[in-house]
Amino acid sequence: MSLALDRYEAILCDIDGCLLAGERVLPGARELVSRFGARLVAVSNNSTDTPQTLGAHLARLGLPIPPERIVLAGATAVDQIAAHALGARVTLCGSAQLAAYARGQGLVLVERDPDMVLLTRDIAFSYARLEHVVGLLRAGARLVVANIDATHPSAEGGLVPETGALLAAIITCLPGLRYQVIGKPEAALFDIALRKTGSRADRSILIGDNPATDGEGARRLGIAFAAIGRGGARDIAELLEPLQPQEV
Structure with a gap:
């Protein structure tokens, strides 16, 4: 109907x-x-x-x-961080487009000593990246997650891994980790x-x-x-x- x-x-x-x-x-x-x-x-x-x-x-x-x-979700996450912590030091796991947008909104993208890690869909995410992010979070950086979707549909009827799949890897390493979801x-x-x-x-x-x-x-x-x-x-x-x- x-x-x-x-x-x-x-x-x-x-x-x-x-x-x-x-x-x-x-x-x-x-x-x-x-x-x-x-x-x-x-x-x-x-x-x-x-x-x-x-x-x-x-x-x-x-x-x-x-x-x-x-x-x-990704752009809104950037907007919310900028609105509440303009000039924040952020380690971004994500695309070049989103990185450029974040810099334009006044965020400082760093790989060491961030205030927070922003996790988005990152097709270059790797074992080394996972190890690095886990280390940053253990050192006290706050985790902000654009969305918790595990997948979205592909054109061929398959599944495209999403941000939630990367989040699952992180919280497997850090059980009980608290994080903020935007999407x-x-x-x-x-x-x-x-x-x-x-x-x-x-x-x-x-x-x-x-x-x-x-x-x-x-x-x-x-x-x-x-x-x-x-x-x-x-x-x-x-x-x-x-x-x-x-x-x-």
Whole structure:
């Protein structure tokens, strides 16, 4: 049964597994973006890109979502650190794009004596890097984690290791380690997205593929949740089936 997306003031939508699988645009994704325009905000645990780099990439794929309507876990983690500790010394495990963004936000990226370690999706993460990060955390650095997703879907139907997989390696070495999570299911990304749309949680819906992060985060805030892809039977095309608008 369609959830009649037209009745919601704001459409929050995950990217990997919902709009894209790797470089492949999923069925209904272009129609969703075209139909809802400024009512749609992409809310993703992506911690590789910035809103600017991802916005440009989405536009090339025919999904014109501007940077101001893209909320990402990695960039939000940088923003929050900068807002509370401008000039902080940070060891970043992550992409070159995110490193450039962090420097632009006033963070000082270091490999020795950091105030904190920021863990994001790092495709160059290695045994040596794990050993180094564990040493920094044992010495007193605080751990901030962009997201706890273990994987996201690939274009071929496989799984792409995510930040949560790297986190698992660290906490295996340091059982009981305390850390801060920025991305879904925590509230930060949802709160930012709702402010961008000017909508209340109870008049918004989240489209996502991961019940453990998308679904749980929406539940905590009272946002309706449409599970698709690996998390449910629907896809975007089915959600777009026209029904008479109803009151929330």
